[in-house]
Amino acid sequence: MTSTGRRTWARVWTTAVPLALAVVATLGLVDTSASAGRTGAGVAAAGVSPFNFVSYLDLECFKTSPYTPPVTTVLTRHLNPVLAGLPAENVTLGARQQLCVPVAKNGVTPPADVLGFIRFVDLSCYAISGITVNKTLTLTHLNPVLKALPVRTITMVTPQQLCVPVVKNNAFPPADVLRLVQYIDLKCYLEQPQTSLGISLRLSHLNPVLAGLAVHTASVTFNRQLCVPVQKNNQVIPDDVLNVVRWVDLEKFDIVTPALTSPVTLTLTHINPALTGLPVETAVIQTSEQLAVPVAKNGAIPPTA
Numbered sequence: 272m273t274s275t276g277r278r279t280w281a282r283v284w285t286t287a288v289p290l291a292l293a294v295v296a297t298l299g300l301v302d303t304s305a306s307a308g309r310t311g312a313g314v315a316a317a318g319v320s321p322f323n324f325v326s327y328l329d330l331e332c333f334k335t336s337p338y339t340p341p342v343t344t345v346l347t348r349h350l351n352p353v354l355a356g357l358p359a360e361n362v363t364l365g366a367r368q369q370l371c372v373p374v375a376k377n378g379v380t381p382p383a384d385v386l387g388f389i390r391f392v393d394l395s396c397y398a399i400s401g402i403t404v405n406k407t408l409t410l411t412h413l414n415p416v417l418k419a420l421p422v423r424t425i426t427m428v429t430p431q432q433l434c435v436p437v438v439k440n441n442a443f444p445p446a447d448v449l450r451l452v453q454y455i456d457l458k459c460y461l462e463q464p465q466t467s468l469g470i471s472l473r474l475s476h477l478n479p480v481l482a483g484l485a486v487h488t489a490s491v492t493f494n495r496q497l498c499v500p501v502q503k504n505n506q507v508i509p510d511d512v513l514n515v516v517r518w519v520d521l522e523k524f525d526i527v528t529p530a531l532t533s534p535v536t537l538t539l540t541h542i543n544p545a546l547t548g549l550p551v552e553t554a555v556i557q558t559s560e561q562l563a564v565p566v567a568k569n570g571a572i573p574p575t576a
Contacts, residue, residue, distance in 0.1 A: 316451045319451065332369040335367055345503045370554055376472045401429065402430070405428060409425075426463045439478065457498035494523070497521075522566045538553055
């Protein structure tokens with residue numbers, strides 16, 4: 272190549288590369304911000320509204336076939352600001368009791384900015400025991416279908432379950448979605464008093480693995496638990512992800528709903544970094560027994576950004 276040719280090629284290269292990077296950044300394929308380099312933030316949770324994510328996160332909880340994981344003890348620490356004063360404690364995973372999967376209520380689908388994340392929130396719930404806290408809270412419903420219900424005062428009593436993120440049948444979400452949902456760990460406390468909600472809802476599945484299941488009715492009865500976000504084993508959660516998961520408060524209600532026409536067998540793979548060493552599990556589901564719906568505690572509404 273002549274010297275003139277080399278100079279021409281250099282000019283083309285130095286012009287094309289920045290232009291290409293600008294286009295990629297515009298399309299959201301990479302995060303070029305300085306904060307991304309410092310905190311590990313990506314385009315995933317940084318663009319998710321905590322309010323929209325939590326407000327549309329409804330989970331239908333199925334009773335599972337019996338299974339007890341290898342003895343596993345984890346340190347749990349509360350993430351939500353309202354419960355920041357409660358002590359950290361070690362809990363040991365007992366028998367698996369439920370698999371909770373994302374649903375929409377009455378045909379109200381989550382907004383586009385959060386649907387791609389919510390549809391991959393699958394939680395496997397294990398029996399635990401722990402410290403009785405007797406924390407009095409006011410609960411406000413966040414989902415549009417239930418937001419007209421009155422504010423209620425309850426007491427959060429004793430931990431009963433730890434619900435941790437899994438994927439079903441190896442249907443892993445995209446990397447940016449996995450980066451968020453892998454840190455949704457909920458500690459579920461018995462709550463009092465328990466009063467029947469006395470309403471009927473239509474539930475439809477959002478996760479691709481269960482998308483073929485029929486829309487079905489659910490009669491919602493008694494509140495049983497308040498499930499609140501926790502950190503496991505002091506793991507570092509990226510700031511933008513923490514800004515979302517710390518607001519995930521779900522209240523579990525008993526439901527009466529038709530059983531699936533036949534049992535569904537699933538494999539469950541743990542995705543939280545603290546539990547990825549646990550074996551893949553087989554879970555058979557047929558009857559759902561609870562619905563977990565989003566609430567805010569003491570008027571602390573999740574931020575919109």
